[in-house]
Amino acid sequence: MMKFTIDITIGLKEGMLDPEARAIRHALSNLGFPTDNLSTARVFQITLDAPDSDAARDRAEEMCARLLANPVIHRYTVEVRS
Template sequence: MKYNVEVKISLKKGMLNPEASTIQRALALLGYNVHETDTIDIVKFSMDEDSEELVKNEVEDMCQRLLCNPVIHDYMIDINPQED
């Protein structure tokens, strides 16, 4: 079965986020009153596997080994069966 996978990666609370700070300052200069800014990376892909549980295990491994640094990043995984 084919599954659509989306992984959202963000910095953990308390980690400095210069990209978000720059965006927040630029928005303020444009006159927008933004109090909190955060940035996330979204990685989307599809996988062929026998079960959603196998997909989840493989994606967890991908996150730990390649997609993010578990020391400074949090991540959320969304898995959906692909409709034919």
């Protein structure tokens, strides 16, 4: 078994309304920071034991499917670092 650190980034699918991003963009604009676009995402950085990098990735994707992400509204990326 080896230790792997995995970054799981979960954001909203294209076209989903993101009222929080809209509010932040508005607040930044009021502070004098205009932006063309702003989106938000969550990152879960996880350290776990796995036999190899592919197994670590599979486990992370299963965590997304089972708990972390809602497949109706979320897209996610999994990045395995050794």
